[in-house]
Amino acid sequence: MIKIDSTYSNYFDNTDPAYPGGKAIDASTDEGIDGTPYRALWMNDMIGARQALFVAAFGDIDEVSGNPDSVDDSDVLKAVLQLIENKLLGCFIRVETDEAEPLIPWADLHRTYNSNVTYLVYAVMADDTGDVLPIRTRVDVDGLHLVIREIKDGQVQNISRAVKWGTFKFGEKKWGEAVPFKINIIIKEA
Numbered sequence: 001m002i003k004i005d006s007t008y009s010n011y012f013d014n015t016d017p018a019y020p021g022g023k024a025i026d027a028s029t030d031e032g033i034d035g036t037p038y039r040a041l042w043m044n045d046m047i048g049a050r051q052a053l054f055v056a057a058f059g060d061i062d063e064v065s066g067n068p069d070s071v072d073d074s075d076v077l078k079a080v081l082q083l084i085e086n087k088l089l090g091c092f093i094r095v096e097t098d099e100a101e102p103l104i105p106w107a108d109l110h111r112t113y114n115s116n117v118t119y120l121v122y123a124v125m126a127d128d129t130g131d132v133l134p135i136r137t138r139v140d141v142d143g144l145h146l147v148i149r150e151i152k153d154g155q156v157q158n159i160s161r162a163v164k165w166g167t168f169k170f171g172e173k174k175w176g177e178a179v180p181f182k183i184n185i186i187i188k189e190a
Helices: 040-058 075-089
Strands: 093-097 119-125 136-140 143-147 149-152 155-158 181-189
Antiparallel strands (some): 119 181
16 A cells, blocks of 8 residues: 555645545646546545555554555455454464363453353364363353363373473473463353
8 A cells, every 4th residue: 555645646635633654635627737647536445445454454554564455465355354453363272282181260350240141162272282172161150161182192181391302492481391271162052
């Protein structure tokens, strides 16, 4: 995406807060050359939509590339993907644990327990961890109880991850120490 400024044309307006990346202006007459050769109304509709996507995704337009969008590098596509990621991140809670049977307190789930409500819970590992079975969940007054199991050497057992060579910087973790893993949780009231 490009900014509509002096690098684009001599005829631009960068004073309108609705177009923080600048906007086109019309020529003073139909034959005039003191404005955008296209109708500014049409052009600003296109510019405004693109800038609105970028601002919604990133908060401002400071990080636009300054290059025309292409199939290989598109600021508009990056903005759309960021909006999708922002929406998805709001749908679940990510917790990190190194335990096979962690208890996630209600406060960590941004909820207050209600014994009159039935909760639907979906929990899944956030990263590739091998042969992990579906995570068992149980809702209780103290929080959400999880049981994370895996298949190792053909046997079902509670998950255990230990530090492996090359997975951490030297001195960060001890050999054989438990490694935390991430779990995405969606919890809804039924």
